[in-house]
Amino acid sequence: MGHDNSIPHPEYDKSIVMLKQLYEYTDVMMSAKKNHARDAAMNMYGGEAIFHPRFVDIAEATSREYEKYSDSWRLRRRLTTNGTATEKNWKKIMDHLEGVTMSYHTYGPPKLKTLFKKNLEHLIDIKKEYDVVVLMYPHEDHWDECRSFLRYCKTNNINARPRLLDGGKGKYSEKHIDELVEFFRPEDLNHIKPDAKVSADGRACCGGRPLCTNGNLKTAQTLVPRGAQGYKGWFCSANQFFIQGQNVTGEYFTNKDCHVRLDQTRGPIATIDNMTEYTDRMRRLITKNGAPPILKCVQDNCLCGTCAPKATTPERLQEIMKIYNTTN
Numbered sequence: 001m002g003h004d005n006s007i008p009h010p011e012y013d014k015s016i017v018m019l020k021q022l023y024e025y026t027d028v029m030m031s032a033k034k035n036h037a038r039d040a041a042m043n044m045y046g047g048e049a050i051f052h053p054r055f056v057d058i059a060e061a062t063s064r065e066y067e068k069y070s071d072s073w074r075l076r077r078r079l080t081t082n083g084t085a086t087e088k089n090w091k092k093i094m095d096h097l098e099g100v101t102m103s104y105h106t107y108g109p110p111k112l113k114t115l116f117k118k119n120l121e122h123l124i125d126i127k128k129e130y131d132v133v134v135l136m137y138p139h140e141d142h143w144d145e146c147r148s149f150l151r152y153c154k155t156n157n158i159n160a161r162p163r164l165l166d167g168g169k170g171k172y173s174e175k176h177i178d179e180l181v182e183f184f185r186p187e188d189l190n191h192i193k194p195d196a197k198v199s200a201d202g203r204a205c206c207g208g209r210p211l212c213t214n215g216n217l218k219t220a221q222t223l224v225p226r227g228a229q230g231y232k233g234w235f236c237s238a239n240q241f242f243i244q245g246q247n248v249t250g251e252y253f254t255n256k257d258c259h260v261r262l263d264q265t266r267g268p269i270a271t272i273d274n275m276t277e278y279t280d281r282m283r284r285l286i287t288k289n290g291a292p293p294i295l296k297c298v299q300d301n302c303l304c305g306t307c308a309p310k311a312t313t314p315e316r317l318q319e320i321m322k323i324y325n326t327t328n
C-alpha cells in the first residue's frame with residue numbers, strides 16, 4: 001500500500017497465519033499446472049519491509065513453512081528494498097531469499113547510501129541474484145546523481161537499470177529525455193512526451209521484464225503499454241498467477257493492482273478469517289471442472305497483471321492456458 005509511517009507494523013502472528021494461507025492457496029493453484037510452470041515468486045513489500053522489527057523472524061518462517069511443499073513446486077523469494085538494513089540483519093535475511101531488487105533513491109542521506117553500497121557488495125560477494133533499480137528523480141537536486149550512479153554501476157559491472165517515476169513526479173522535460181538516451185533503448189523512449197506524466201502511457205514492469213505485445217519476441221519492450229481502455233470485458237487468468245495478501249488489513253486481492261473478483265465485482269477476494277474456505281472452494285472447482293476458474297475483467301485500468309494471459313473469449317483463453325495447465 002506504499003509508504004505510510006502512521007500505521008503500526010503488522011502483527012507477527014497475523015503475518016505468519018497469512019504466510020501459511022498464501023502457501024496453501026499457491027499449492028492448490030499449482031496442482032493444476034504443468035511442472036515447467038510450477039514456479040512461485042514471492043515478493044515481500046512494504047513501503048520498506050525490512051523496517052519491520054521481526055522481519056528476520058518472518059523471513060525465517062518463509063523457509064520453515066515452505067518445507068512441506070518443496071517437492072511440489074519451486075519457490076523464489078524476492079525482496080524489493082532500499083537496502084538499508086544493518087549489515088548483521090542483512091546477512092541473516094539473505095539466508096531466506098533467492099533474490100533482491102535494490103532501489104536506489106538519490107534523495108536519501110549519505111549514511112544510508114553508504115550502507116546501500118556495503119549491502120550491495122555483500123550480495124555480489126555471496127553471488128546472490130540481484131538487480132539495482134535507480135529511481136530517476138527529474139528534480140535538479142537529484143538528476144545528475146541518478147545518472148552518475150548508473151554510470152558507476154556500468155563501470156563496476158553492477159546489474160542496474162533506470163526506472164522512470166510514476167505519478168506527478170514522473171514528468172520529464174525534453175532535456176531529460178535527451179539525456180535518458182544514454183540508458184534506454186530509443187524505442188523505449190518513443191512513448192515519452194515532454195512534461196507529461198509517463199505513467200499515463202506505460203510503465204516498466206517492477207520485475208524489469210520486457211513484454212512482447214505483437215507476437216514477435218525480438219521486439220519485446222521494457223515500457224509496458226497502458227491502454228486507456230484496459231481489458232474490460234476480456235477473460236483473464238490473473239487469478240491463476242497472482243495472489244496478494246495485505247498483512248496490515250488481513251485482506252487478499254488478486255494482486256496489488258488488480259482487484260477483480262470471480263463474481264465480476266471488485267474488492268478483496270477473501271480475508272484472513274475466510275481464506276481457508278476460499279482456498280477449499282478453488283480446490284473443489286479444480287477437481288470438478290478440471291481447471292481453475294478464470295476472471296472476466298471489470299476494471300478500467302490494467303496495471304500489474306498485464307502479463308497474465310488474457311483473451312476476448314473464454315475458449316481462446318482456455319486454449320492459451322494449455323501452455324501452463326495440465327487440465328482443460
Ligand code: SF4
Pocket residue numbers: 231232234236237238258259260295296297298299301302303304305306308310
Ligand atoms: S485488471 Fe488486468 S489483470 Fe485484472 S482482470 Fe483485468 S485484465 Fe486481468
